[in-house]
Amino acid sequence: MTTAQIESSTTTTLPAAYDVQPRPHVGTRAAVEQTFSMAWRALMKMRRNPEQMVDVMVLPIVFTVMFTYVFGGAVSGSVGHYLPLIIPGILAQTVLTACVATGTQLREDMDKGVFDRFRSLPIARIAPLAGPMVADLVRYAIATTLTVLVGLVMGYRPGGGVLGVLGAVLLLIVTGWSMAWVFTWVGTVMKSAQSVQGISMMIMFPLTFLSNAFVPAGSMPGWLRAFVDVNPVSHVVTAARDLMNDGAVTGEVGWALLGCAAVIALFAPLSVRSYRRKL
Amino acid sequence: MTTQITHPSHPPAERLAVEATGLVKQFGAARAVDGIDLQVRPGEIYGVLGPNGAGKTTMLKMLATLLPIDAGTARILGHDVQGSPHIIRQLIGVTGQYASVDENLTAAENLRLFGRLQGLSLRDARARAARLLEQFALTDAADRQIAQFSGGMRRRLDLAASLITSPPVIFLDEPTTGLDPRTRGQMWETIRGLVADGCTVLLTTQYLDEADQLADRIAVIDHGRMVAEGTPDQLKAKVGGSSLQLGVRDAGQVEEAARIAGRLIGDTAVRTPDRASFTVPLADADRAGEVLIALREVGIAVESLSVQKPTLDEVFLALTGEDTHQNSPDSSRTTGQEVA
Ligand SMILES: Nc1ncnc2c1ncn2[C@@H]1O[C@H](COP(=O)(O)OP(=O)(O)OP(=O)(O)O)[C@@H](O)[C@H]1O
Ligand SMILES: [Mg+2]
Numbered sequence: 001m002t003t004a005q006i007e008s009s010t011t012t013t014l015p016a017a018y019d020v021q022p023r024p025h026v027g028t029r030a031a032v033e034q035t036f037s038m039a040w041r042a043l044m045k046m047r048r049n050p051e052q053m054v055d056v057m058v059l060p061i062v063f064t065v066m067f068t069y070v071f072g073g074a075v076s077g078s079v080g081h082y083l084p085l086i087i088p089g090i091l092a093q094t095v096l097t098a099c100v101a102t103g104t105q106l107r108e109d110m111d112k113g114v115f116d117r118f119r120s121l122p123i124a125r126i127a128p129l130a131g132p133m134v135a136d137l138v139r140y141a142i143a144t145t146l147t148v149l150v151g152l153v154m155g156y157r158p159g160g161g162v163l164g165v166l167g168a169v170l171l172l173i174v175t176g177w178s179m180a181w182v183f184t185w186v187g188t189v190m191k192s193a194q195s196v197q198g199i200s201m202m203i204m205f206p207l208t209f210l211s212n213a214f215v216p217a218g219s220m221p222g223w224l225r226a227f228v229d230v231n232p233v234s235h236v237v238t239a240a241r242d243l244m245n246d247g248a249v250t251g252e253v254g255w256a257l258l259g260c261a262a263v264i265a266l267f268a269p270l271s272v273r274s275y276r277r278k279l
Numbered sequence: 280m281t282t283q284i285t286h287p288s289h290p291p292a293e294r295l296a297v298e299a300t301g302l303v304k305q306f307g308a309a310r311a312v313d314g315i316d317l318q319v320r321p322g323e324i325y326g327v328l329g330p331n332g333a334g335k336t337t338m339l340k341m342l343a344t345l346l347p348i349d350a351g352t353a354r355i356l357g358h359d360v361q362g363s364p365h366i367i368r369q370l371i372g373v374t375g376q377y378a379s380v381d382e383n384l385t386a387a388e389n390l391r392l393f394g395r396l397q398g399l400s401l402r403d404a405r406a407r408a409a410r411l412l413e414q415f416a417l418t419d420a421a422d423r424q425i426a427q428f429s430g431g432m433r434r435r436l437d438l439a440a441s442l443i444t445s446p447p448v449i450f451l452d453e454p455t456t457g458l459d460p461r462t463r464g465q466m467w468e469t470i471r472g473l474v475a476d477g478c479t480v481l482l483t484t485q486y487l488d489e490a491d492q493l494a495d496r497i498a499v500i501d502h503g504r505m506v507a508e509g510t511p512d513q514l515k516a517k518v519g520g521s522s523l524q525l526g527v528r529d530a531g532q533v534e535e536a537a538r539i540a541g542r543l544i545g546d547t548a549v550r551t552p553d554r555a556s557f558t559v560p561l562a563d564a565d566r567a568g569e570v571l572i573a574l575r576e577v578g579i580a581v582e583s584l585s586v587q588k589p590t591l592d593e594v595f596l597a598l599t600g601e602d603t604h605q606n607s608p609d610s611s612r613t614t615g616q617e618v619a
Binding site for chain 2: 022023024025026030033034037038040041044045048049112113114115116117118119120121122123127
């Protein structure tokens with residue numbers, strides 16, 4: 001009797017317009033759906049601003065041609081011999097460059113009014129961050145495909161065959177996606193898109209150039225080689241080379257994937273935390 | 280036993296739509312919101328009136344879980360804002376001061392996105408978007424990108440986007456700033472419609488007439504503090520009604536004209552900076568005619584005449600002036616506690 005009256009009194013106080021009981025948490029399924037809605041939004045944005053795709057369309061071509069002709073003779077004696085070395089390296093570099101844009105674009109986006117609305121909606125806090133990253137898979141796919149195509153046109157004949165190349169491309173996309181969490185975190189921490197760009201470049205350059213991506217580590221002085229050998233980018237590049245040139249799945253693939261998992265495990269929660277704190 | 284059974288059946292007004300106590304927001308050395316208490320009853324339109332920088336947006340953002348609350352508590356329909364932000368976000372619809380829709384999407388796409396994000400199926404989201412676009416007269420613009428929208432269209436879309444899940448409490452930050460008079464009137468109608476459907480609306484405005492037209496109750500805030508609260512009539516009574524402003528052709532006659540007007544209306548006429556004119560508080564507009572007749576009888580030629588409603592400036596002057604020499608906000612809060 002008493003409880004019935006309590007219930008009736010609570011329902012009468014709720015305005016007629018309100019017919020859903022609030023839920024205390026976002027379920028995993030809802031969070032995934034929200035992430036895909038956000039990914040859809042990011043894809044629409046790409047479609048309407050194709051100029052934002054310039055980096056993943058032009059850079060792979062420019063870099064591949066430029067690096068191959070500049071370093072080819074010096075490093076491997078000829079362009080043809082250099083291609084198996086440089087193509088996996090360029091793939092890694094373009095994918096990592098593409099994921100810097102994830103951070104800067106997120107920062108730009110977060111300053112827009114629509115993010116105020118995202119914050120005021122009852123959605124998983126990870127959805128606005130993870131959505132654009134899912135959409136960015138398109139960018140990685142474009143960047144890697146173009147690099148491989150340019151390599152083929154220049155005479156690269158990967159010994160690993162179609163499967164080897166696909167495996168390497170997949171591995172690099174996974175790497176790019178994981179590394180993007182680092183730049184997403186930078187994006188949530190920094191105050192402006194320029195500072196995100198600056199910091200990201202400071203992370204990116206040593207990682208890609210102080211690796212075996214363009215030059216074999218054997219030719220470097222000892223102290224540098226020490227860094228190059230622990231640099232995760234070197235492991236990814238070696239794994240990709242083994243896949244593309246020999247069709248071999250080596251232990252390096254395992255290390256690369258392990259590194260990716262570690263980066264996601266660390267930076268995804270950090271990003272969500274820092275985004276949440278901005279509320 | 281009998282008392283226990285009757286106890287739960289409070290009148291509905293007992294459970295407030297929005298309740299805030301001692302709300303504070305500090306930005307560096309400045310207090311943007313400095314101890315605001317707020318009680319908004321279910322089903323009312325509550326207007327928060329204040330000049331630029333008064334702290335309206337900051338207060339609303341704290342209530343909407345968009346800014347952390349530095350001190351004090353806030354509850355919406357009984358739920359704690361800080362303790363359960365996720366629940367609060369399901370109870371409120373927020374239309375910020377600046378457009379919060381996606382520039383890269385069309386109007387329909389925006390509404391569908393927000394619907395999907397809030398758990399509607401693709402079909403329901405489409406249907407809901409279509410209905411809202413129709414309700415806000417945006418159907419023709421449904422497939423246009425927001426970048427091509429006029430300010431009024433953006434504002435309407437913004438409001439529509441806040442209503443997708445029919446939230447029971449709606450926050451509107453300056454819903455009509457920058458709208459032309461006609462669009463403004465339409466927006467007022469829309470807001471009244473929301474309340475007719477059972478929503479509670481908390482809105483901010485810089486316009487006295489808007490608060491007057493729309494709100495059941497008004498809080499006037501300045502420098503992060505509430506300087507007055509009441510129904511529009513109560514506030515107007517405090518400020519005084521309209522005033523009669525009168526200019527005479529011959530500046531030498533202004534003294535005499537002011538004296539006559541003051542005597543007829545029963546209040547003091549005040550000379551304005553413009554030497555040939557004066558103003559008198561005017562409770563009853565009929566009296567203006569009497570003044571004119573009296574002036575003609577003594578042969579004073581009238582150059583200009585206007586009846587002005589109190590401006591926001593005058594409201595603040597009247598309210599803050601009263602406030603400082605009668606009691607400070609702190610002492611009034613103490614008295615409130617003693618009574619309770
Ligand atoms: N993020 C911020 N950092 C520092 N100060 C802020 C911030 N946001 C607002 N303020 C300050 O807090 C005060 C209140 O600002 P608020 O935006 O709440 O005013 P408002 O009443 O909404 O004004 P308006 O009518 O112009 O919208 C202002 O002095 C403003 O400068
Ligand atoms: Mg404001």
